[in-house]
Amino acid sequence: xxxxxxxxxxxxxYQIEFTIILASSFFLILCGLTAYIISLxxxxxxxxxxxxxxxxxxxxxxxxxxxxxxxxxxxxxFGFNDKREYIKNYTKKCWPEYQPDGQLSEIxxxxxxxxxxxxxxxxxxxxxxxxxxxxxxxxxxxxRLEHCRKGGYAACFTRDLREQIAHAAEIEKTQKxxxxxxxxxxxxxxxxxxxxxxxxxxxxxxxxxxxxxTELAQHNCSPEKIKEYLANISESAECLLKIINDILDISHTxxxxxxxxxxxxxxxxxxxxxxxxxxxxGILEKPNFSGVVLVCEDNSMNQQVIRDHLARVGLTTEIAHxxxxxxxxxxxxxxxxxxxxxxxxxxIYMPEMNGLEAASEIISMGIKTPIVALTANTMSxxxxxxxxxxxxxxxxxxxxxxxxxKCLIKYLPVLSYSEEDKTDASAGRQEDDKYFQRQMxxxxxxxNQTTYAxxxxxxxxxxxxxxxxxxxxxxxxxxxIANNKLQAVAAALEGMLEEEINPINKDELKILEHELEAAxxxxxxxxxxxDANKKPKIHDxxxxxKILEKLEPMLINKNPExxxxxxxxxxxxxxxxxxxxxxxxxxKQAIAELLRLKEKWG
Numbered sequence: 171x172x173x174x175x176x177x178x179x180x181x182x183x184y185q186i187e188f189t190i191i192l193a194s195s196f197f198l199i200l201c202g203l204t205a206y207i208i209s210l211x212x213x214x215x216x217x218x219x220x221x222x223x224x225x226x227x228x229x230x231x232x233x234x235x236x237x238x239x240x241x242x243x244x245x246x247x248f249g250f251n252d253k254r255e256y257i258k259n260y261t262k263k264c265w266p267e268y269q270p271d272g273q274l275s276e277i278x279x280x281x282x283x284x285x286x287x288x289x290x291x292x293x294x295x296x297x298x299x300x301x302x303x304x305x306x307x308x309x310x311x312x313x314r315l316e317h318c319r320k321g322g323y324a325a326c327f328t329r330d331l332r333e334q335i336a337h338a339a340e341i342e343k344t345q346k347x348x349x350x351x352x353x354x355x356x357x358x359x360x361x362x363x364x365x366x367x368x369x370x371x372x373x374x375x376x377x378x379x380x381x382x383x384t385e386l387a388q389h390n391c392s393p394e395k396i397k398e399y400l401a402n403i404s405e406s407a408e409c410l411l412k413i414i415n416d417i418l419d420i421s422h423t424x425x426x427x428x429x430x431x432x433x434x435x436x437x438x439x440x441x442x443x444x445x446x447x448x449x450x451x452g453i454l455e456k457p458n459f460s461g462v463v464l465v466c467e468d469n470s471m472n473q474q475v476i477r478d479h480l481a482r483v484g485l486t487t488e489i490a491h492x493x494x495x496x497x498x499x500x501x502x503x504x505x506x507x508x509x510x511x512x513x514x515x516x517x518i519y520m521p522e523m524n525g526l527e528a529a530s531e532i533i534s535m536g537i538k539t540p541i542v543a544l545t546a547n548t549m550s551x552x553x554x555x556x557x558x559x560x561x562x563x564x565x566x567x568x569x570x571x572x573x574x575x576k577c578l579i580k581y582l583p584v585l586s587y588s589e590e591d592k593t594d595a596s597a598g599r600q601e602d603d604k605y606f607q608r609q610m611x612x613x614x615x616x617x618n619q620t621t622y623a624x625x626x627x628x629x630x631x632x633x634x635x636x637x638x639x640x641x642x643x644x645x646x647x648x649x650x651i652a653n654n655k656l657q658a659v660a661a662a663l664e665g666m667l668e669e670e671i672n673p674i675n676k677d678e679l680k681i682l683e684h685e686l687e688a689a690x691x692x693x694x695x696x697x698x699x700x701d702a703n704k705k706p707k708i709h710d711x712x713x714x715x716k717i718l719e720k721l722e723p724m725l726i727n728k729n730p731e732x733x734x735x736x737x738x739x740x741x742x743x744x745x746x747x748x749x750x751x752x753x754x755x756x757x758k759q760a761i762a763e764l765l766r767l768k769e770k771w772g
Contacts, residue, residue, distance in 0.1 A: 226241060227330070228326065233287055237260050244328065248263075248301060261279075266297060283324060289314075291312060295310075296308045311327045374546050374566070375661070376413070376654060379405075386399055456482075456587065457584045458584065460485075461582060462488060463513050464488050464496060464515070465477065466492065466495070467517040477489065480574075483578070491755050493525060494523040497528060498728060516543055517543075525545070529556075542565055545564065548566040611651050616753060618689075645660035659682045663679065711772055725757050733752065744767070748763045
């Protein structure tokens with residue numbers, strides 16, 4: 171019994187000891203765990219304080235768009251004072267329902283959080299909303315937290331773009347103001363240049379008539395002819411006086427805004443000093459030359475004027491109606507082994523290829539022939555443009571004999587000088603002058619039957635370039651027949667087209683129609699007389715074939731002298747269309763029409 175009791179007591183003592191040991195162990199574990207938890211809390215507090223102190227907008231977000239933590243700056247960015255409130259309401263109150271691209275904010279956010287968790291990181295533009303309702307344009311960068319369980323959390327960094335956008339807007343505003351100032355200055359310069367160019371044309375137009383008719387009067391003793399010239403001079407002088415008065419009125423109204431460009435003519439030509447001395451040291455005796463001149467000029471009346479002037483001093487002229495024809499004539503001379511002309515007088519405004527384009531191509535061909543601009547545009551900026559394209563000098567329209575000679579002697583050898591014949595008042599010369607004026611008027615009527623319709627069509631098609639060329643040509647032609655009213659209206663229209671204004675519904679177009687119709691009606695009797703004096707129709711096939719065979723190579727070679735065959739062409743029955751195409755120098759269609767007539771007449 172005693173042994174049994176002792177054993178029982180011993181068992182109880184073992185149990186008590188085990189219990190004490192077990193309790194001690196739990197106590198030690200609990201103490202260690204508590205210390206560990208306290209340590210973790212301290213670390214968490216440390217990291218929390220560090221997180222809150224960071225001046226970045228950062229959220230910790232899971233794949234379900236729940237926020238596990240955030241920086242204090244994030245809460246303050248959107249107007250929250252309490253981080254817990256921010257975490258609770260971020261997706262509800264800080265996201266607009268839709269993003270600017272039209273996507274629902276919640277759907278778009280889900281797409282990108284999953285993309286970040288799958289790929290490691292991504293970036294997107296995002297629009298947030300402040301508690302006060304203001305929108306906050308942002309850039310968000312999502313980065314997967316690698317130490318978290320895969321598919322768990324991502325750090326969401328937000329960059330507020332409001333200041334950057336405001337700065338960019340300020341820069342754009344400044345740039346816009348600078349562009350506006352630059353455009354205003356450029357517009358002012360264009361307006362000034364346009365005004366000066368227009369005045370240049372307007373003043374030179376009546377001056378052309380005054381100088382031209384004065385010079386003609388000096389060589390003509392017919393009282394009737396002199397009276398006619400004086401009447402024309404008087405009308406042109408009145409027109410010039412009106413222009414001067416208009417300029418003075420403008421200068422009084424806007425002082426200092428239309429200062430002419432006083433830059434002297436300088437194309438870096440060594441002969442300019444000689445030209446200057448010649449102009450200011452009296453009148454030259456008439457020079458005599460020998461050679462050929464290429465004149466690129468589309469206006470038939472200007473062609474006749476320059477051809478007759480050159481003939482007076484012994485020069486033969488070949489005419490090209492545009493730059494392309496001029497280059498073709500140069501190539502023909504080269505192919506024949508001839509010198510490609512002694513000098514080239516180049517109009518600037520021409521169809522198909524203008525003077526600047528032609529000059530550039532001629533220079534690129536290695537041609538050394540001096541090229542002189544033949545134009546009314548002689549402002550300093552025009553002259554610089556000519557120089558850039560290989561044009562070494564400029565003869566301004568209108569020009570008189572002295573100005574032409576002083577230009578020619580700079581580039582052509584003079585054979586001799588002779589005193590100009592002042593007594594050239596013979597009946598033959600009077601008849602020549604009369605015929606010349608009559609032909610100019612007839613040519614004007616023939617060349618301008620469809621001008622108004624062509625102008626209207628060009629404007630309706632908004633082909634400003636073609637309309638400008640038509641107005642420019644009409645202005646020059648009207649000046650040649652001393653029709654100052656029509657010339658002024660055409661010049662006004664040309665000025666509008668230079669500014670790229672389409673005057674299809676403007677009063678100027680209606681006025682031009684009226685003045686052009688009046689001009690054509692005044693010349694109509696000459697056309698009737700010309701028709702009455704036309705050669706009678708011929709019906710002999712052999713004679714008709716001779717005319718066509720003579721004309722054909724001229725059309726193939728684009729020879730402008732084909733115009734001299736118009737009367738012969740019109741004597742062929744049914745050849746009116748061929749005459750029209752030939753008169754217009756429409757060589758391609760004229761050849762086709764000629765072949766049709768050749769087939770008809772065997």
